[in-house]
Amino acid sequence: MCFGVRDAIELATQQAVSGPLTVLGELVHNETVLSELRSRGVRITQQVAEVETRTVMITAHGASEKAIGRARERGLNVLEATCPLVQVAHRAVAKLVREGYHPVIVGKREHVEVRGLTEDLEDFDVVLSEAEVFELKERERFGVAAQTTQPIEKVREMVGLIRKRFPRAEVRFVDTVCRPTKERQHAAIELAQRADAVVVIGGAHSNNTQELVRACSRFCERVHHVQAAVDLREEWFEGVLTVGITAGTSTPDSSIDEVWQWLDQLASRRIPPQPAHTIAELQHGQAA
Secondary structure: OOHHHHHHHHHHHHHHHHOOEEEEOOOOOOHHHHHHHHHOOOEEEOOHHHOOOOEEEEOOOOOOHHHHHHHHHOOOEEEEOOOHHHHHHHHHHHHHHHOOOEEEEEOOOOOHHHHHHHOOOOOOEEEOOHHHHHOOOOOOEEEEEEOOOOOHHHHHHHHHHHHHHOOOOEEEEOOOOOHHHHHHHHHHHHHHHHOOEEEEEOOOOOHHHHHHHHHHHOOOOOEEEEOOHHHOOHHHHOOOOOEEEEEOOOOOHHHHHHHHHHHHHHHHHHOOOOOHHHHHHHHHHHHO
């Protein structure tokens, strides 16, 4: 897990011990994590009006000042679990607007993080395709930022298209894609280039996990997205010699370990008997 997600889960867990807690939206996009929080008494709702506890928590994806204001108007105690790197993106967008740029966010229009980035803005655009860039109105100055979990290559592609579409406009790009996302994407691509199959572990609705699947699929024909080991199928690995494993930023270590163990058991059943010295070398390699 990235540090922002881990800190949000830790804060929710601590608060649940102190008293009833409602999280406004999914704290993270991972059902294993959410189920664990529910088992500890944490409630999850999408609307401020539905909150019945004294304390409400903003998710790691962040929220707009308007949304936070609505919670405080109800007299609720608001806990912020917003990832610090999402907060950086909020400040970057606000600065672009103050300096007179028309804000354009590269990301998924309905994603909770993008809603948080844009809900306080009077005028903005969200793009994620060439067609959406083509629909932009001409402006003198565009200020471009991104959903923190978008692939940086995709973001730069959108920036290039905006500059091409409006050659007379000033286009200022602020890179708000978080470093853990960039590093994970690059590592996943290197993995996919060396593996016969790749297993990507993460929530079905996790954007950064979905982007890992897309990135790996460019370099490996067999890419499987699972939320847990129970989703794995033995037939996926017929004829496969090397399996790569990667995971989204909100995937708990326990889920990754279970997938690793499932694959390790499959491998042990398929590896023919070896001389003792070879087995020792294999074990040494696994330990390394």
